[in-house]
Amino acid sequence: MSGFKKFLIRGNLVDLAVAFVVGAAFAGLVKDFATSFITPLIALLGGKPDYTRLTVTVSGTTFPYGIFVTSTIAFVITAVIVYFLVVLPTTKLIERMDRRKEVTERECPQCLSDIPVKARRCRFCTSEVVPTAEAPH
Incomplete structure (x- = not known):
């Protein structure tokens, strides 16, 4: 049992748990940002961007492909937001800090x-x- 306790309080596991919780909160933040601002902008440009009701029926079986289309659009929007608001600024900051190292x-x-x-x-x-x-x- 002591080995299990050591495993649970090990630094890597705690860091991973914190990263997971912060990542989940950040994912919710990005989703809400996309829902509140990006999706309405898309609606202004090209009509209503909710494709969840799109379906196709083959031999009596309905395939709700609109759900996949909506999820794909949400994923692309999230990836763009994360890249431009997190990855790019962080990369530039790290490059700037590396240049200062003597x-x-x-x-x-x-x-x-x-x-x-x-x-x-x-x-x-x-x-x-x-x-x-x-x-x-």
């Missing part, structure tokens, strides 16, 4: 240990190394 170490070509960029000799294997162009001036 390179202070490099790999020794002989022993593969990390040494300062300006080093002329490796502190581990004492091999002579040429300072790189990346060295800050």
Whole structure:
């Protein structure tokens, strides 16, 4: 039983649970945004965007394909919103933060240990190394 307790309070499981709850709340937020703003805009441009009542009947069997069409439109709208409001800004922020990182170490070509960029000799294997162009001036 103690192993099960350790499993439940392990950091990864807790992080996953938090991510799931936040993701579900965010999905609801995006769905409501699409329902409140995007769907009415589509209705202004091309008529009523509710296709849930569309069906086709083959040999007496009814296929409600409109439900799938409506879900597909909702998925595309959600994907676009998530991409432009979450993924793109986050990617740009990470790129901006990565540009600010200063390179202070490099790999020794002989022993593969990390040494300062300006080093002329490796502190581990004492091999002579040429300072790189990346060295800050």
